[in-house]
Amino acid sequence: MEFSHVPVLLEECLEGLAIRPDGIYLDGTAGGAGHSREIARRLTTGRLISLDQDPDAVETATQRLQGLPAQVVQSNFRYAPQVLDELGIPALDGALLDLGVSSHQLDDADRGFSYRADAPLDMRMSQSGATAADLVNSLDREELTRILRDYGEEPYAWQIAGKILQRRQERPILTTLELADTVASALPPAVRRKDKNPSRRTFQALRIAVNSELDALNEGLDGIFERLAPGGRFAVITFHSLEDRLVKNKFRRWATACTCPPEFPVCVCGGKAKAKLVNRKPIEAQGKELEENRRSRSAKLRVLEKL
């Protein structure tokens, strides 16, 4: 199957990263190498390290980056500092994270990310560890509710979790469509009629849980920021509000000098900002890109420069 994924906000990322031909760059989410290839093309004596936790993406990215000053490593970006240590790279001039799943992962029905096609309920980006089916068939109602509410912002989390427990007592829920059907059966008919994809939030929540996406992002942001050289740029594209909030808050904290409690009338901490925001508001897709690439609709790009 052809690996098809159109890079989102490509020009904006390249501009945000302010690529220097002799710089050392990290792409923490290689995917189909859409961004990686354009970064690597702009390098002369510089070098790009591209990571992805998905072996399929690593294979594709490796092929697509052949002949360019780039190297692909299979790793979760939360371990970026360790990978950089192993490669003997002390500091980065820029880093990119383009979060979430690729169109390829979504389109490959067997991976179980999509509620539109019947497939084993898998959702593991790394193709290892516990699957979505493992979670759905083992967690208690409270834990399932927490996942659906916190990661999917699902208003009917408790009801859906209850239905999941009821169904799995008869037999385990093993496929995407079995889960989608279970979700639909937990919702009031009026909601079902109005919402064309009522299982969207449940699928998002389980995907985040299966891949520990928010923990990885939290750790990855810290680890990568730590390795940026002064003047180094960090560009992050998010696709839902939980991710964006995490990135926004971290970027703000790094870009804030004073860390005194807000009720203090004057600053006593004498803190110094570690970074400056390159754009105050997130950059969003516009015009043609919005029309042509559905994925771009929810994309938000934030860029920061280390001081």
Ligand SMILES: C[S@@+](CC[C@H](N)C(=O)[O-])C[C@H]1O[C@@H](n2cnc3c(N)ncnc32)[C@H](O)[C@@H]1O
């Ligand atoms: C949106 S796609 C990236 C697409 C890429 N920028 C392109 O233009 O082709 C996200 C990719 O990041 C990978 N990914 C997501 N979270 C990851 C993590 N924590 N560590 C490593 N790779 C991750 C996914 O496997 C997927 O291939």
